[in-house]
Amino acid sequence: MKYKQGMLIVVSGFSGVGKGTVIQLLIDSMPNLQFSISCTTRAPRVGEENGVNYFFLSEEEFEKKIAAGEFVEYTKTFTNYYGTLKSEIDAPLAHGVDVLLELNVVGARNIKELYPDCITVFIAPPSLDVLKARLIGRGTETQESIERRIKEIEIESKEIRNYDYCVTNNVARSCADKIVNIIRSEHLKVSRQNMTNIFNSEA
Numbered sequence: 001m002k003y004k005q006g007m008l009i010v011v012s013g014f015s016g017v018g019k020g021t022v023i024q025l026l027i028d029s030m031p032n033l034q035f036s037i038s039c040t041t042r043a044p045r046v047g048e049e050n051g052v053n054y055f056f057l058s059e060e061e062f063e064k065k066i067a068a069g070e071f072v073e074y075t076k077t078f079t080n081y082y083g084t085l086k087s088e089i090d091a092p093l094a095h096g097v098d099v100l101l102e103l104n105v106v107g108a109r110n111i112k113e114l115y116p117d118c119i120t121v122f123i124a125p126p127s128l129d130v131l132k133a134r135l136i137g138r139g140t141e142t143q144e145s146i147e148r149r150i151k152e153i154e155i156e157s158k159e160i161r162n163y164d165y166c167v168t169n170n171v172a173r174s175c176a177d178k179i180v181n182i183i184r185s186e187h188l189k190v191s192r193q194n195m196t197n198i199f200n201s202e203a
């Protein structure tokens with residue numbers, strides 16, 4: 001059976017912007033959307049589960065997968081590796097399932113080069129002050145980690161202009177709804193639909 005190819009959706013956003021909540025709402029709203037579980041060498045946060053939020057690997061395990069060519073993209077931030085497994089995206093896409101990737105700006109840029117048809121969405125905070133307050137308030141980060149993440153924010157903000165869409169996360173539900181609308185509209189693009197033979201009775 002030949003399936004219609006699924007669509008790749010890349011979501012990025014500053015640390016602490018509330019991507020996790022928005023992504024969960026998105027997944028819950030769209031049955032044909034599958035979250036690509038990345039690999040990382042960072043330690044799990046409270047409440048995070050191996051094989052659900054990430055595949056948590058040691059540095060050695062991660063490097064073995066690099067050597068085996070298992071990643072479609074990977075990046076090393078200040079201290080940790082993050083990477084997208086080929087197996088998480090190629091099979092679902094081929095079966096017509098849409099795949100959602102949560103990537104930093106480097107990963108998003110790399111994926112856009114490899115999959116020019118993907119759509120990239122940046123989730124922005126209402127303001128930088130709100131973001132800093134959220135980052136401190138979530139209580140999961142050390143002072144050093146917060147400072148590092150604020151530096152990353154400065155770098156990432158220069159990349160927003162390269163995204164296809166930018167949505168502000170004031171309220172997670174309405175932010176998720178906007179992304180649902182983006183995905184539905186993208187599916188309706190003529191270039192994404194197989195219009196061949198619609199008016200051809202011999203079809």
Ligand code: 5GP
Pocket residue numbers: 012013015038039042073074075082083084102103104105106107108
């Ligand atoms: P966190 O440690 O807060 O879960 O994620 C830190 C950053 O890594 C976020 O910007 C997140 O989007 C990004 N990230 C998560 N998984 C991947 C991945 O597989 N590849 C890349 N390039 N970035 C990722």
